[in-house]
Amino acid sequence: MLEIKNLEVVYQGVIQALADISLSVPEGKIVTLLGANGAGKTTTLKAISNFLPLEHGRVTQGSITIGGKNMIKAPPHEIVRRGVFHVREGRHVFSALTVEENLVAATFAHRGKRSRKDAYEEVYSYFPILSQRRNQHAGYLSGGEQQMLAIGRALVADPDLILLDEPSLGLAPLIVADIFEIIARINREKKVSMLLVEQNAVIALKYASYGYVLENGRTVLEGTTEDLSANEDIQKYYLGVDTEAA
Amino acid sequence: MSPLQLFIEYSIVGIAAGGIYALIALGIIVIFKASHTFNFAMGEMMMLSAYFFYAASVTFALGPALGLIVAMIGSIIVALIIERVAIRPMLGRPFIAVVMVTFGIGSILRGIVGMVWGPNEVQIPSILSRSPIFLGDIFVPGKTARGFAIAVILVVALIAYLRFSRAGVALRAAAESATTAYSMGINVRNVVAFAWVIAAITGCISGVLMANINTLTPHLGLVALNVLSVVILGGLSSISGVLVAGLIIGWLEAITGLYLPTEFREITPYVLVLIVLLVRPTGLFGAKEVERI
Numbered sequence: 001m002l003e004i005k006n007l008e009v010v011y012q013g014v015i016q017a018l019a020d021i022s023l024s025v026p027e028g029k030i031v032t033l034l035g036a037n038g039a040g041k042t043t044t045l046k047a048i049s050n051f052l053p054l055e056h057g058r059v060t061q062g063s064i065t066i067g068g069k070n071m072i073k074a075p076p077h078e079i080v081r082r083g084v085f086h087v088r089e090g091r092h093v094f095s096a097l098t099v100e101e102n103l104v105a106a107t108f109a110h111r112g113k114r115s116r117k118d119a120y121e122e123v124y125s126y127f128p129i130l131s132q133r134r135n136q137h138a139g140y141l142s143g144g145e146q147q148m149l150a151i152g153r154a155l156v157a158d159p160d161l162i163l164l165d166e167p168s169l170g171l172a173p174l175i176v177a178d179i180f181e182i183i184a185r186i187n188r189e190k191k192v193s194m195l196l197v198e199q200n201a202v203i204a205l206k207y208a209s210y211g212y213v214l215e216n217g218r219t220v221l222e223g224t225t226e227d228l229s230a231n232e233d234i235q236k237y238y239l240g241v242d243t244e245a246a
Numbered sequence: 247m248s249p250l251q252l253f254i255e256y257s258i259v260g261i262a263a264g265g266i267y268a269l270i271a272l273g274i275i276v277i278f279k280a281s282h283t284f285n286f287a288m289g290e291m292m293m294l295s296a297y298f299f300y301a302a303s304v305t306f307a308l309g310p311a312l313g314l315i316v317a318m319i320g321s322i323i324v325a326l327i328i329e330r331v332a333i334r335p336m337l338g339r340p341f342i343a344v345v346m347v348t349f350g351i352g353s354i355l356r357g358i359v360g361m362v363w364g365p366n367e368v369q370i371p372s373i374l375s376r377s378p379i380f381l382g383d384i385f386v387p388g389k390t391a392r393g394f395a396i397a398v399i400l401v402v403a404l405i406a407y408l409r410f411s412r413a414g415v416a417l418r419a420a421a422e423s424a425t426t427a428y429s430m431g432i433n434v435r436n437v438v439a440f441a442w443v444i445a446a447i448t449g450c451i452s453g454v455l456m457a458n459i460n461t462l463t464p465h466l467g468l469v470a471l472n473v474l475s476v477v478i479l480g481g482l483s484s485i486s487g488v489l490v491a492g493l494i495i496g497w498l499e500a501i502t503g504l505y506l507p508t509e510f511r512e513i514t515p516y517v518l519v520l521i522v523l524l525v526r527p528t529g530l531f532g533a534k535e536v537e538r539i
Contacts, residue, residue: 054425080431092426094419104412105419109431157431 264496
């Protein structure tokens, strides 16, 4: 589905954010990126959806192919229309638009097949609470509801790959668990591949099948999430397990 | 004529002028929402449209109906050229730099019109019937009343269109965050171009109406300066606020003309704007940022 090879990204012509990132997301799988703040996780997602030029960043080396096609030159709205939807960190719902208008906005990425109305109904079936709030301004939703709406917009677009950046950010643990259950259901039922960036390594390793660890803009470790969970360094630095005492 | 009757007559004429103000203001606000660009060339765009109408209907003898269509197409083409050549390259530049560019475009348009059609007034074919309308004893000049009706119908139609259509959602989405709009698959550049097309349409209709009610000279565009107070009073970001604000300003100007020396007509709208801004910094209808408490 998604192949990234030796990706290097530079901001403002001088600041190297990614040095050498290689990863792949197979069809229908959830793959996670782990790493400390500043390791380059979000930048990797922005490179895929090509938001970098909006922030004076540039891919200087490497390749990103989606479904076999090199995507580095495509503008962001084109990439969405070709089936890669980026659910950005911090949710970014249109707060002055109603819940339903937020979904309408996402129909610009929608690629034929089903009707718009069916698309909205599907979102409401995954997130019934949004149905109750469909005429409210999105700015008045709770954080969890806004995250649901952000994921709902991705559903409207019916993508092949969803880039999920920190869906748990600032949310209560119970809500995080709910949202991840739904993410897993979407992945299962709609066969959507997902690339998940998540600070909460416990939950990321639980729901993803494969993972990469990023450090200073490089992929330093990769493996199935079972292997990663068993890795001592991962346990120590990301899962907070004190291996020496154990 | 009794003072009350005079008051009502002036009020009606003022409110009628306000309808056209609202139409012009709508063009300014749509562009502002789409790209955070304040288009000071709006007045000159409408003035140019009126000359297009003159050229098409009189010079090329196409008649008023066909002339209006040609003028509309010409206005849209000019707006798209301005957007593509002068505004798009300024994307991401400081607000004031883009504003200066629109000022420059306004001067250029006024200069071109002056060169082609000369500085003196030209006579355009009347598209509005002159026969007055009587509301009981109250006399309403025919052109003013009909101009008002057309302007208000168009304003209401555009407000409804921007509220309920997908294009309207795209415009409001781009207004809130261009980046997020892109991530929805919305081509924000097209949204901006679309906003310029809307401005061209409102500019064309308001220009032809204005030229019908007053006269057509290269200075017709100066009326857009009065519209500035409408835009600010309504709140820059409010599409539906322009109608109310337009009517208020139009009415206030007319009433000022009734009771005070005419020079005050230029002043009172801004005094009102000042007072409103002191109480409501975002204007009457400007969005307070929607934020959860």
